[in-house]
Amino acid sequence: MNKTIKIIVIMFSLIALDILTKMLFYGKHFFIFNYIENKGLIFGLNLFNPLTTILLTLIFIIIWIIFLIKSKKEYSTGIIFILAGLVSNLLNRIFLGYVIDFIDIKIISIFNLADVFIIVGVILLIWRAIKK
Numbered sequence: 001m002n003k004t005i006k007i008i009v010i011m012f013s014l015i016a017l018d019i020l021t022k023m024l025f026y027g028k029h030f031f032i033f034n035y036i037e038n039k040g041l042i043f044g045l046n047l048f049n050p051l052t053t054i055l056l057t058l059i060f061i062i063i064w065i066i067f068l069i070k071s072k073k074e075y076s077t078g079i080i081f082i083l084a085g086l087v088s089n090l091l092n093r094i095f096l097g098y099v100i101d102f103i104d105i106k107i108i109s110i111f112n113l114a115d116v117f118i119i120v121g122v123i124l125l126i127w128r129a130i131k132k
Contacts, residue, residue, distance in 0.1 A: 007068070007080055014084035018113040022092070025102040034104035050097060057090045074128050081121030085114040
């Protein structure tokens with residue numbers, strides 16, 4: 001399997017996993033899962049109108065795709081995780097007008113798997129950079 005197909009399969013698998021979990025917890029409130037509709041950005045910050053938020057997300061996606069195309073192989077996994085998180089949350093914003101968040105740790109904001117993917121991607125990039 002060539003690199004491009006691998007990247008597409010991994011990215012869409014992560015997006016599907018995030019969308020599936022959002023559907024699974026839709027409207028449910030229990031234990032550490034607490035469904036909310038996040039119309040803002042990270043941690044619910046509502047800095048921009050919805051269209052601006054969508055446009056900013058698209059710009060970030062384009063930037064990360066360029067990084068992926070130009071990156072060395074060791075950085076591609078982190079970039080794929082970041083892209084999957086951005087695209088999945090963008091799909092929520094476009095089709096629902098908000099992002100579904102449902103993982104409630106109480107000491108930090110409520111979030112979703114797409115947010116976890118973005119954080120994991122950033123950690124992988126930092127780890128790879130330090131390792132080099």
